Amino acid sequence: MALxxxxxxxxxxxxxxxxxxxxAVFQVIPGDPVRIMLGPEADEVQVETLEKQLGLDKPxxxxxxxxxxxxFTGDLGQSIRFSQPVIDxxxxxxxxxxxxxxxxxxxxxxxxxxxxxxxxxxxxxxSDIVFSALTxxxxxxxxxxxxxxxxxxxxxxxxxxxxxGYVPWSxxxxxxxxxxxxxxxxxxxxxxxITFRYVRNxxxxxxxxxxxxxxxxxxxxxxxxxxxxxxxxxxxxxxTVLGLIFVEVVAGTVIVEQVxxxxxxxxxxxxxxxxxxxxxxxxxxxxxxxMVVVVNFVIDMLYTMLDPRIRLR
Amino acid sequence: xxxxxxxLKNVNFIVGAGILSFYLIMMVVSFFYxxxxxxxxxxxxxxxxxSADHWFGTDExxxxxxxxxxxxxxxxxxVGAFAVGxxxxxxxxxxxxxxxxxxxxxxxxxxxxxxxxAFPGIILALMLVAVFGTGMINTAIALGIIAIPGIARxxxxxxxxxxxxxxxxxxxxxxxxPWKIIMKHILPNILSPLIVAGSVAFAVAxxxxxxxxxxxxxxxxxxxxxxxxxxxxxxxIVSAPWYTFAPGITITLFVLGFYMLSNALRDFxxxxxx
Numbered sequence: 001m002a003l004x005x006x007x008x009x010x011x012x013x014x015x016x017x018x019x020x021x022x023x024a025v026f027q028v029i030p031g032d033p034v035r036i037m038l039g040p041e042a043d044e045v046q047v048e049t050l051e052k053q054l055g056l057d058k059p060x061x062x063x064x065x066x067x068x069x070x071x072f073t074g075d076l077g078q079s080i081r082f083s084q085p086v087i088d089x090x091x092x093x094x095x096x097x098x099x100x101x102x103x104x105x106x107x108x109x110x111x112x113x114x115x116x117x118x119x120x121x122x123x124x125x126x127s128d129i130v131f132s133a134l135t136x137x138x139x140x141x142x143x144x145x146x147x148x149x150x151x152x153x154x155x156x157x158x159x160x161x162x163x164x165g166y167v168p169w170s171x172x173x174x175x176x177x178x179x180x181x182x183x184x185x186x187x188x189x190x191x192x193x194i195t196f197r198y199v200r201n202x203x204x205x206x207x208x209x210x211x212x213x214x215x216x217x218x219x220x221x222x223x224x225x226x227x228x229x230x231x232x233x234x235x236x237x238x239x240t241v242l243g244l245i246f247v248e249v250v251a252g253t254v255i256v257e258q259v260x261x262x263x264x265x266x267x268x269x270x271x272x273x274x275x276x277x278x279x280x281x282x283x284x285x286x287x288x289x290x291m292v293v294v295v296n297f298v299i300d301m302l303y304t305m306l307d308p309r310i311r312l313r
Numbered sequence: 314x315x316x317x318x319x320x321l322k323n324v325n326f327i328v329g330a331g332i333l334s335f336y337l338i339m340m341v342v343s344f345f346y347x348x349x350x351x352x353x354x355x356x357x358x359x360x361x362x363x364s365a366d367h368w369f370g371t372d373e374x375x376x377x378x379x380x381x382x383x384x385x386x387x388x389x390x391x392v393g394a395f396a397v398g399x400x401x402x403x404x405x406x407x408x409x410x411x412x413x414x415x416x417x418x419x420x421x422x423x424x425x426x427x428x429x430x431a432f433p434g435i436i437l438a439l440m441l442v443a444v445f446g447t448g449m450i451n452t453a454i455a456l457g458i459i460a461i462p463g464i465a466r467x468x469x470x471x472x473x474x475x476x477x478x479x480x481x482x483x484x485x486x487x488x489x490x491p492w493k494i495i496m497k498h499i500l501p502n503i504l505s506p507l508i509v510a511g512s513v514a515f516a517v518a519x520x521x522x523x524x525x526x527x528x529x530x531x532x533x534x535x536x537x538x539x540x541x542x543x544x545x546x547x548x549x550i551v552s553a554p555w556y557t558f559a560p561g562i563t564i565t566l567f568v569l570g571f572y573m574l575s576n577a578l579r580d581f582x583x584x585x586x587x
Contacts, residue, residue: 010424010427013424013428014424014427014428014431017424017425017427017428018428018431018432020428021428021429021432022440025440025441025444026444028444029444129324132325132576136569136572136573136576137565137569139516139568139572140516140520140565140566140568140569140572141561141565142520142523142524142527142540142543142561142564142565142568143524144523144524144527144540144543144544144547145543145557145560145561145564145565148543148546148547148550148557148561149557149561151550152550152554152557156550156551247433248433250433251433251434251435251436254433254435254436254439254528255435255524255527255528258527258528259547269436269439270439270528270529270530272443273439273442273443273530274529274530276443278443281439281440281443285432285436285439285440288433288436289431289432289433289436292431292432292433293431296431
């Protein structure tokens with residue numbers, strides 16, 4: 001119980017610090033952010049109006065309090081470029097990014113875990129080297145190039161895939177899959193390369209433990225040993241790694257959305273930076289990071305509750 | 314001699330070091346010589362596929378892609394080295410100090426590190442670039458800042474492991490100042506994990522630079538960047554799909570070289586990976 005409380009406390013502290021950092025970074029913008037946003041031709045009246053509109057005429061701690069309050073009520077101010085509330089723009093783009101991230105994560109789970117288990121049953125020295133090389137290659141390929149390769153060799157050859165743009169799920173499920181599948185695979189491939197090897201090594205480590213020998217000597221079928229006992233014991237380390245993979249997948253959406261011209265949060269973030277739309281940048285950074293922290297916290301909670309060894313410690 | 318033979322038996326080391334030496338040579342040569350002038354345009358000869366004259370073809374302005382790739386090694390090594398330099402210096406100082414002092418200072422430090430690491434790397438990089446602006450130096454600084462928390466965490470845990478050791482006690486009894494003890498006595502003992510972390514950080518920084526430049530928010534023209542070349546190449550994937558290959562393969566091999574080297578170093582120094 002004490003452990004659970006400590007974890008909840010740490011989670012809250014992390015969220016608080018993340019918000020302070022996100023807020024503070026935008027205070028050190030060299031020069032006057034309002035003038036930067038308005039450009040050199042802006043006159044005094046325009047500057048003052050925008051300052052007032054953004055609440056920049058108030059003291060820093062008041063600005064922070066307003067901003068953090070807005071985080072909960074959904075009022076993160078107005079986007080400079082779109083003259084719309086930041087939160088509306090984010091909600092508008094969120095479904096694309098979330099669909100992409102979860103599709104990608106599902107691909108990683110569905111491919112990497114069975115593959116890792118399968119390969120754990122057939123281990124030898126030679127395959128170790130091959131898998132290590134594959135993992136390193138997967139980590140080294142830049143996602144945006146991988147995306148272009150998939151576009152050239154798959155996307156442009158099959159009508160099913162659209163290589164640019166997004167079709168909402170509500171319009172056509174097939175169309176949505178056609179626009180999201182290739183980007184999702186692009187994000188997933190490097191993560192599969194990392195995850196399958198991790199799963200394989202975890203399972204191999206488990207199979208060396210005494211309980212497996214005991215089960216086998218009792219004459220229990222190998223498939224039951226693996227799927228019922230070994231896999232269950234491997235779940236905690238695998239869940240941990242999936243939390244990290246989720247962070248990578250979300251980070252991956254930023255660049256891959258750009259490659260495939262998907263109108264998600266990532267591409268909104270990138271264009272907002274070019275337009276110096278700071279309230280929007282701040283809002284997107286904050287919400288993406290909170291999402292990542294929350295998912296990792298939930299995973300942490302999950303296995304704390306699942307695994308009595310951790311729960312009772 | 315024995316040490317050297319051990320190195321030469323490691324596949325990761327041979328391939329990784331081989332790849333990186335190749336890039337280093339390319340960088341040095343590119344200061345004096347490239348087959349074509351990197352900026353000379355030839356609109357009539359634009360988007361030519363690879364040939365004996367132009368090994369990697371020509372781009373949309375008829376510039377020789379191979380020459381531009383060669384030139385790009387300068388940016389890659391500069392940004393990587395600059396970022397890793399910042400990450401190593403500040404990460405080690407902050408992490409070692411926190412680990413040595415311990416207590417409240419360490420607790421506050423760890424919470425800060427956790428918070429910084431909670432941001433997905435590219436998001437943090439984009440936020441810093443949004444504030445400080447784009448360009449080669451700013452990109453390198455932003456990527457350096459991102460490297461700090463990871464390295465600081467490794468330095469901290471190294472110092473915590475070492476600080477109860479007898480040689481540290483002896484140094485304390487001899488009246489050395491904490492600063493001297495950390496720098497002169499503890500640091501040499503925790504160098505291996507730091508070097509491994511540094512070479513991983515190099516790979517990560519390079520990949521992030523390519524990513525930022527691809528998004529148009531990293532290195533800006535006229536500075537050459539492989540990531541930017543890929544961005545330009547994407548407009549021509551229908552008419553000139555080969556255009557994406559040279560920069561794509563170049564980035565992949567470069568990053569792979571650093572990953573392989575770091576794995577080899579990890580094997581030699583028996584640094585446990587997390």
